[in-house]
Amino acid sequence: xxxxxxxxxxxxxxxxxxxxxxxxxxxxxxxxxxxxxxxxxxxxxxxxxxxxxxxxxxxxxxxxxxxxxxxxxxxxxxxxxxxxxxxxxxxxxxxxxxxxxxxxxxxxxxxxxxxxxxxxxxxxxxxxxxxxxxxxxxxxxxxxxxxxxxxxxxxxxxxxxxxxxxxxxxxxxxxxxxxxxxxxxxxxx
Amino acid sequence: xxxxxxxxxxxxxxxxxxxxxxxxxxxxxxxxxxxxxxxxxxxxxxxxxxxxxxxxxxxxxxxxxxxxxxxxxxxxxxxxxxxxxxxxxxxxxxxxxxxxxxxxxxxxxxxxxxxxxxxxxxxxxxxxxxxxxxxxxxxxxxxxxxxxxxxxxxxxxxxxxxxxxxxxxxxxxxxxxxxxxxxxxxxxx
Numbered sequence: 001x002x003x004x005x006x007x008x009x010x011x012x013x014x015x016x017x018x019x020x021x022x023x024x025x026x027x028x029x030x031x032x033x034x035x036x037x038x039x040x041x042x043x044x045x046x047x048x049x050x051x052x053x054x055x056x057x058x059x060x061x062x063x064x065x066x067x068x069x070x071x072x073x074x075x076x077x078x079x080x081x082x083x084x085x086x087x088x089x090x091x092x093x094x095x096x097x098x099x100x101x102x103x104x105x106x107x108x109x110x111x112x113x114x115x116x117x118x119x120x121x122x123x124x125x126x127x128x129x130x131x132x133x134x135x136x137x138x139x140x141x142x143x144x145x146x147x148x149x150x151x152x153x154x155x156x157x158x159x160x161x162x163x164x165x166x167x168x169x170x171x172x173x174x175x176x177x178x179x180x181x182x183x184x185x186x187x188x189x
Numbered sequence: 190x191x192x193x194x195x196x197x198x199x200x201x202x203x204x205x206x207x208x209x210x211x212x213x214x215x216x217x218x219x220x221x222x223x224x225x226x227x228x229x230x231x232x233x234x235x236x237x238x239x240x241x242x243x244x245x246x247x248x249x250x251x252x253x254x255x256x257x258x259x260x261x262x263x264x265x266x267x268x269x270x271x272x273x274x275x276x277x278x279x280x281x282x283x284x285x286x287x288x289x290x291x292x293x294x295x296x297x298x299x300x301x302x303x304x305x306x307x308x309x310x311x312x313x314x315x316x317x318x319x320x321x322x323x324x325x326x327x328x329x330x331x332x333x334x335x336x337x338x339x340x341x342x343x344x345x346x347x348x349x350x351x352x353x354x355x356x357x358x359x360x361x362x363x364x365x366x367x368x369x370x371x372x373x374x375x376x377x378x
Contacts, residue, residue: 017212018210018226019228028330037205039256066213066225067303070193074304110352112352112353113303114256116256140221154370158371165355166355
């Protein structure tokens with residue numbers, strides 16, 4: 001494994017309501033120096049949930065994405081509240097976004113958005129044994145629940161309104177988990 | 190399909206060397222108004238390449254990620270130069286990052302990073318029929334080429350140094366393409 005670059009100096013260069021940009025000077029082990037910029041997230045992290053509605057269907061949501069200015073098919077997800085456990089955050093987001101809670105949660109992996117330019121990550125959790133339960137979320141309009149067959153995820157990937165890399169990665173991880181090729185960690189209540 | 194929200198006003202709220210943050214006011218079809226922020230990328234887009242070294246191995250790189258301040262296993266990728274075709278960008282990045290060019294390129298999909306907060310995307314391209322050829326890139330240190338067995342991608346996903354959502358998504362798309370379940374589009378020279 002290579003020796004990590006030395007961080008010489010870092011400072012905040014831009015900030016808005018939601019985003020913070022940090023600049024930092026690095027010296028690599030071969031002596032080369034570079035200035036990098038990265039996004040630093042606020043908050044307490046975020047979760048993305050792959051929830052099985054039954055043995056054959058996963059829960060997708062259709063929601064408006066302000067970044068791409070269009071509706072998109074993706075997975076339930078959201079920010080973790082201050083002091084909230086990972087499991088509680090997942091169960092709250094499911095109840096807010098698809099109208100179900102779950103009895104079983106399995107931690108799969110922390111995914112990074114862009115390792116080169118962002119320090120943030122999202123925790124991917126698998127959920128099943130769902131029960132109907134609705135919580136009021138902060139969505140500007142109700143989200144549409146779209147059940148999708150696990151056996152037909154390749155057709156989802158081919159759709160123009162399914163674009164989010166993290167969601168496709170999370171679904172692939174869940175498939176590997178269900179096939180017994182990927183180790184998860186049960187989240188106890 | 191739902192009617193898209195109306196965009197009432199937008200303006201630049203923060204800017205650094207690499208990042209631009211835009212704020213915009215939206216009115217949803219149910220009358221609810223919200224202020225959103227999103228990252229707007231500069232440049233001409235970016236490519237990520239799933240390249241087969243032979244029938245069994247895909248080309249990974251180990252590189253330093255400034256965002257996560259650590260080395261990470263991911264796919265060759267980079268920005269498209271002004272006026273450069275998608276195919277030429279992929280072939281240049283492969284030569285700079287793994288020391289191979291390719292004779293065959295197949296377009297798979299444009300992946301979004303975060304549909305909620307970022308307008309940018311990355312074009313995922315599959316490549317094979319490689320030939321040795323090295324080009325000088327702008328990397329601060331040489332990247333390490335790591336061949337990985339296609340049959341053992343689930344072990345890659347389980348590694349702590351493989352975190353990038355888009356890379357895992359791109360590998361899953363390539364697997365579906367190779368299995369004949371996902372349609373690609375050959376990029377002609």
